[in-house]
Amino acid sequence: MSPDFYSASSPLPAGGTPHIKRVLIMTPVEAERDAVLRGLAGAPGFRVELAGVGPVAAAVSTTAALAAAEYDLVITAGIAGGFEGRAAVGSLVVSSEILAADLGAETPGGFLSLDELGFGSARVPVDAALAGRVAEALAAAGLSVSTGPVLTVSTVTGTAEHALKLAGRVPGAAAEGMEGFGAASAALARGIPCLELRSVSNAVGPRNKAAWRIPEALAMLEKASSVLPEVLL
Numbered sequence: 001m002s003p004d005f006y007s008a009s010s011p012l013p014a015g016g017t018p019h020i021k022r023v024l025i026m027t028p029v030e031a032e033r034d035a036v037l038r039g040l041a042g043a044p045g046f047r048v049e050l051a052g053v054g055p056v057a058a059a060v061s062t063t064a065a066l067a068a069a070e071y072d073l074v075i076t077a078g079i080a081g082g083f084e085g086r087a088a089v090g091s092l093v094v095s096s097e098i099l100a101a102d103l104g105a106e107t108p109g110g111f112l113s114l115d116e117l118g119f120g121s122a123r124v125p126v127d128a129a130l131a132g133r134v135a136e137a138l139a140a141a142g143l144s145v146s147t148g149p150v151l152t153v154s155t156v157t158g159t160a161e162h163a164l165k166l167a168g169r170v171p172g173a174a175a176e177g178m179e180g181f182g183a184a185s186a187a188l189a190r191g192i193p194c195l196e197l198r199s200v201s202n203a204v205g206p207r208n209k210a211a212w213r214i215p216e217a218l219a220m221l222e223k224a225s226s227v228l229p230e231v232l233l
């Protein structure tokens with residue numbers, strides 16, 4: 001998708017998205033759900049559900065939510081790690097694709113993804129036009145946003161070496177979370193488009209609890225959520 005970084009001067013296409021009437025937003029935990037709900041401020045057409053933490057919990061809970069009601073779009077929304085040079089702490093990331101970065105096999109020659117192994121796919125595509133519209137709307141609201149692949153991992157990255165490995169494995173990797181691929185796989189199974197919206201609370205890399213900015217990331221997630229009704233519905 002181009003451009004990868006959006007500015008407030010990017011043109012915003014007018015109106016919502018005609019075929020989207022009901023949006024399911026999955027958040028890992030309550031604090032993220034509450035931030036999204038505050039941002040939506042009761043806008044009709046949205047339902048916010050808890051995904052749980054990790055890809056399996058997200059897949060199971062999203063599958064259940066999609067069985068209970070009809071939706072036209074599934075969004076995973078929450079805080080995340082941002083890759084250096086791609087998504088700074090305090091900024092937002094809209095997924096250009098959603099992938100399970102650690103689903104594959106380690107070999108003496110390096111990591112092989114599920115796709116390379118021939119066992120299916122560890123990637124769920126995202127509608128580029130939709131992701132672009134959302135990113136442009138967030139930028140037009142004055143928020144700092146980039147687009148790029150959002151990685152789903154089962155283990156939070158905790159070293160610079162592993163962060164570099166992931167960035168090398170996925171060119172343009174923007175953010176790392178733990179739920180997107182699970183929710184996206186549930187949506188894909190029903191033929192429903194999906195998106196991931198992440199608010200960066202920490203850098204992907206060496207563990208540094210003092211540098212986490214969780215309240216700020218939740219505040220940014222709330223602001224981002226307030227933009228969704230005008231751009232999606």
Ligand SMILES: O=C(O)c1cccc(C(=O)CC[C@H]2O[C@@H](n3cnc4c(=O)[nH]cnc43)[C@H](O)[C@@H]2O)c1
Pocket residue numbers: 028029053054078079080081082153155156157158176177178179201202203204207208
């Ligand atoms: O203990 C740690 O070092 C640590 C560092 C970052 C995040 C965690 C979590 O347990 C939070 C998991 C939760 O938040 C999302 N999240 C936030 N930052 C990241 C990250 O850098 N990498 C992966 N996931 C992250 C995630 O989606 C979960 O919902 C612990």
